[in-house]
Amino acid sequence: MKKNGQKVLLGMSGGVDSCVSAALLKKQGFDVRGVYLQMWKVDEEKSNKKAIRDAQKIAKILDIPLEIVDVRKKFKKEVVGYFLKEYIAGRTPNPCVFCNENLKFKTLFEIADKLGIDYISTGHYARIIKKKKYQLLEARDKNKDQSYFLYRLKQEQLARIIFPLGEIEKNETRKLAKKFGLPVFDKAESQDICFLANMPVEEFLTKNIKLKKGEIKNTKGEIIGEHLGLSLYTLGQRKGINIGGTGPYYVTKRDIVKNCLVVTNKKEDLSLFSKFVNLEELNWILAVPKFPAKVLARIRYRSSLIPVVIKKQKNGCQVIFDEIQRAVTSGQSIVFYNKKSEILGGGIIK
Template identity: 40%
Template sequence: MGKKTVVVGLSGGVDSSVAAYLLKEQGYDVIGVTMQIWQEEDSCTVEENGGCCGLSAVEDARRVAQKLDIPYYVMNFRKEFQEQVIDYFTREYLEGRTPNPCIACNRYVKWESLLKRSLEIGADYIATGHYARVEQLPNGRYAIRNSVTAKKDQTYALYNLTQEQLARTLMPVGAYTKEEIRKIAEEAGLPVAHKKDSQEICFVPDNDYAGFIKNSTGKTIPKGNFVQADGKVLGEHQGIIHYTIGQRKGLNLSMGHPVFVTKIRPDTNEVVIGENEDLFINTLLCDRVNFMAIEGLEGEVRLKAKIRYNHPGAECVISPAEDGKVRVTFDQPQRAITPGQAVVFYQGEYVAGGGIIL
C-alpha cells in the first residue's frame, strides 16, 4: 500500500490551508484545488471580505500550495454552482422560502462534483477546512461529529452528505479550536495565518439578497399586501423576496409596537404580520430527508434538532410522516421555524440526519 492521495479544497482561507498542512504532516500525498465557482471573475467583489471565489482567493491558495510544496490546480465548477446553488437560491426566495445555499453547495458542488473529479484523477479522499469530524460508527455508518469547538461548529451545513461521500472525506480541522488553527498556520509560516473569515453568502457580498435576485433573474418582483392572519390588510410590501419568518426590521409598518413576519403566502403574494408570540410553534414537517448516523426511521426517535445554523438545538421527537417526510415535535415551542431552512437532527455529538422545513 502506497501513500493515500487527498485533494484538499483550498479556498484561500486559513482553515483549508491548515487542513492541507495537517494532512501532509500525517503522510498523505496532498493536492490543492481551488474551485472556480463565480460566474464573472471581474465582478467578484468579495476578495476583501475573505470570500472563496475571486482572484485573490486563487492567489492566496497558490501561495499556500507553494509554501507547502504541493501540486495546485484551479478547477472550473461554474456550471454546477450556477445550477445547484444560485438557481436554487433564487427559485426558493421567489417561492416564499428562505434557502441555505451553503448546504446545497456542500452537497452538490464541494462534494458531489469535486469528489467525482478527484476520484477521476486518482485521489482516494477529498478534504476541507470545515469545523467538523467524520467518524465511522459501530453500526458501520459514517457520520459527521461536532467539532471540538462549539463556537465554530459547522456540522449543521453538512447534514446532507451521503454515506459514499463521507467514506471518502477527511476533516482534520474539526479536532482544533480556531485559535489553535491560527497558531498552527503561524508556526507553519502560512501566508494566510491572519486572514479574516468570510461571513456572508459568497455570491451576495453586500447581503442584498433581493437586489441579487432581481439582477440575476431579470424579473420584476410584484408588490403585495401585508395582512394579519385573519386577512385584514395592513399595508403594502415590496415583494416577498424581501422578507423571512421572524423579520422585524424593514417592514415600515407603524403599528405602535414591534411586529414580525409570521408567514409568507406566495400563492396570494401576501406577507402575514403578527406578534412575537405568534412565531412560537412546536411542530414541523420536513422533506428531502438525508439520514446519516441512523439508517432510517421505523417509529418515533428522541433526538435534538437545530432549525437554523446558529440555533442551540432543542429536544424533540421525530417520527415518520407520509411520502417519506418526517414530523418533528419539540418539547418546547421554537421561535421562527422557517420554510426552506434545514432542520438537522443530532444524536449526542453526531448528526443523525436532516431535511428541509416545509
C-alpha cells in the same frame, strides 16, 4: 488509515482553514494535491482573483500542486438558481447545504476519481469516526462547528473524507497557520453566503428576480400597508417592514397565492411560533431510526440543540418540539443529533 504516500485531494479556498488543513495533511504524511473550485460571485473579479493568489501562494510554500477548476457556470445555474427559485416560491433557502451536496463535494469526488485519488479533504469543522458505520460528529470547537451543513453526506462519501480541523479550536488554527509560516493566519472569516460578497440578500433579490408589490395585512385581516415583493421577507423578520403606527411589526406569513404579507406588532404572537413542522427530502447518515424517535435537533445554523420527537410520515416525517419554537422557516434544514454529538440525519422543512 495508511498515511505515508496516501493521496488526498484537498479543496483549497485560499482561507486559513483549508490552508492549515493542507499543512496538517502533509505533516501527517499524505501526498496532498490541492484544487481551487472557482465559483461564481457577485464581485468575482475581485474576490476570486485574491483567493486564487492566496491559494497559489500557500501551495507554493507547502510545495503541493494546485489546480484551478472553473465551476462558475455550474454554480450559477445550480446553486444560485436554487437560491432564487426558493425565494420566488416563498421559502428561505440554505445555499450552503445545497452546495455541499450538489456541487462542492460532488465535484471534488469527480476530480479525485478521475485522478485515481482515494481521499478528499476540506477545511470544514466537523469530525468523522469509524465504528460499525462511518459517523459524522460535531467539531470539538462548538462555536465553529459546521456539521449542520454536512448532514446530507452519504456513507460512501464519509468513508473517503478527511476533516483535519475537526479536533482543533479556531484560535489554534490561526496559531498553526503562523507556526507553519502561512501568510493567511490573520485573514478575515468568509461570509455566510459566499457568492453575495457582503451584498445584502434583499439587494441581490431585487436585482435578480421580478418583484410584485402587494398588500400587508395584520392578523385580523386589515390592510395596513404595501410590501415590495414577498421574496424580500422571511418568517419572523422585523426590519424592512415600512408601516406607520404602533410597531415594530413581525412577519407571520407570506401568502404566495394572494401575494399578501401578514404581520403582527406583538413579538410573542402565537402565529410566530410552531409546535411541529413537517420535513421532506430526508437523509439518514446511520440507520433510519425506530419511530417515534426522541432525539436532539438543530433548527437553524448555530441554534442550540433542542429535544424533539420524530414521527414517520408517508413522504417524510413530522418533528414535534418539546417547546414551541419561533420563526421555524420553510426551506431551511433541521438536523438531528444524539447525546454523543453524532449526526443522525436531517431534512428540509416543508
